[in-house]
Amino acid sequence: MITDILSFVVALSILVFVHELGHFLVAKRAGIRVERFSVGYPPKLISVQWGETEYCISAIPFGGYVKVAGMADVGTDEVTGEPWEFPSKSIWVRMAVIAAGPAMNFLFAFAVFVLMFYAWGMETVVSTSVDPGEDSVAAGAGLRKWDRVVGVDDSPVANVHEFEAALTLTAGQGMWVDVVRDGQIITFLLPPSSEERYGLEYLLSSTVGAVIEGTPAEEVGLQEGDRITSVAGVPVRSWDDMRIEISSHPDETVLLTWIRDSRPMETPITPVAHSIGDSTRGHIGISPYTTVQVGLGEAIRMSAGSVYSSSLLILDFIREIFQKDRYKELGGPIRIAMLAGETAQLGLRTFLSFLALLSVNLAILNLLPIPVLDGGHLTFLTLEAVMRRPLSVRQREVFQQIGLVIILGIMVLVTFNDLQQIVYHRVLEFFQ
Template sequence: MEFFTSFFSTDSLLVGTIIPFLFVLTVVVFVHEMGHYLVGRWCGIGVKAFSIGFGPELFGFTDRRGTRWKLSAIPLGGYVKFTGDMSASSQPDPEATEHLTAEELKVAFHTQPVWKRAATVFAGPLFNFFLTIAVFAVMFGFYGRYVLEPSVADVQPDSPAAMAGFEPGDRFVSVDGTTVRTFGDVQRLVSGRAGDELTFVVRRGEQEVELVARPRVSEQKDALGNTVKLGVIGVVTDETVGQPRLIEYGPLESVGEAVRETGYAIYRTGQFLKRFVAGREDRCQLGGPVRIADMAGKAAQLGFEWLVQLVALLSVGIGILNLLPIPPLDGGHLVFYAIEAVMRRPVSERVMDAVYRVGLFAVLAFMGFVFWNDLFGC
């Protein structure tokens, strides 16, 4: 009984980590693949299989259209296999195409106009962004948002802000040309720009003053207890100056705010990847399945709403990664379709196969890199 209780307690590996991890990953993968499926069906493309996970099938069923819906053994992704595909990466299968009936050829993926194929491929990442918008909209609608005025209560000694000439009482107007409404806006714009020279416009009394500061890296703990490295300039606010307040949103307002929040998440993720490639971000900030599982467990302990927020943020990341122009990711397919649209003919099978091999190696190398980070590197 003690073993049974400990095995199924919220602190156990199964309930405390594995189940939250599978929940987060399954929701994100299901929505991504459902985007491919729904738009593909709307375009009249036949679907052979819809799988959550890879590898051997654990269980499933076949619907009246002939699509096999299944749950597979390796829960680290999923795929939609369209008519005429030879693999989950939607590469054409010439041998299988020869054996397709006339009816099947009409609905085969690779016999469709290029715009239908592109729309079907792009729908996966797009649905990931829709998921994030939906989650944020519900959160803003139910809970609102606490904000602080973008005013400075104190300037830390020897900080970039002190050297730039910031003073207590300054109120931020813009950061590098972007207008700010709250202190959180300032933090967001600064946090991803460590080492960059930023121009700040602040209101000081009746005047607007332009100041230039270069954020420095600071190690901090996020809400889940993870160590993150952020750019800071060394200004703080408090309740007296910041005047914290709760903003409540109606249905349409919550959607609008959710779109803005999702846009920021996309921008911040893209900014991180760009800086990472340039060697300006710490490699330990990238994690794989082990890191995600750990974060899911911590989020579940804080409450279901934290777990749902993790779903939203992971969904943005999955959407952006899939749009990278690397086969066999969705972005790689879109590059081929763009070339086909311009040249008015498909890319040759020999070239496509060679690029797919290089792309697959790059994806596997990246997966190995994040696994190493998870287990040994950081």
């Protein structure tokens, strides 16, 4: 519990600091006076006056704010019309100040992904087994389901990342592909085609990508690249088939067979029992993923893709809340704190990944057109640009009150969901 709380405070403090820093930097750049920059909410613990701005660390760590001159919604003094006040600036400048917070969260997530990919590399599936779609270019060239790609144009291919890189280089101009089929290497010519990946889909075979330390797999000597062929006498080809067989033998010694460098091997192994919900399953400590190092340019490209795909995932979830009643899956501060604690215990890399995803989440949620959020302020400014006059004070107050009701309603819902999940798991534990 202590780890959860501390990890949550650290994560939230970092993300709020980054968000408010965006507002602060653009406001300063635009010549708008920033009276206070606070990490956390009052009462103040530490404050330093530097120029016109008071920098604070406050007692309540769940948030933070910047106090911009002339922004009444954050409790500043009455607007006087001074040129350094927020309302005195053009609509586009004010939009830039508001949008800078979410933009910084996107940039922060991007920077974290770059750091992770460059420092630790990227995870990719080691299996290169493929399934040519019916009537695809690959099928027409002679490839079959479960062919394993081992080379492209005389260059070896050891994982999906390397195969994707080779596909990018050929750019649909055709290529020679070496595959392993029934223990034999066969070469095929794929003709030029605009079909994505020449119609090939990936299959997750029972090939080991990584072996976890201190597990039965390490004890019996399994290595990356080993292709498991049977568990307890049951032939397996896909990762799911293998996983199901291993899961069904917790704490039971079974015979495991595999292929390494074309040589068949076998050994007894005892899957470790793990309780998952109300069932017990066996695990031996292997993963289909391996880690490959990438250069800075590749890390930047992949990070942009990660931010983009994370954004689409969050937007799809928001859409499905209204279309498929997924509101029960919404999590609040309690669930976020639990996830923060869990990822922190799994190591720095996992925690940073969680932090990057949470930063994207914060950016998108802040851009929703709900009054009191940045998206609400941008909506007001858009209306001002269209009507060529700002909303009246009374209109803004009404919309702000509606926004507060919406936010409070969401907070009640997610807190209820969190508590419901906790109670559910406690009841399960009690009856186990």
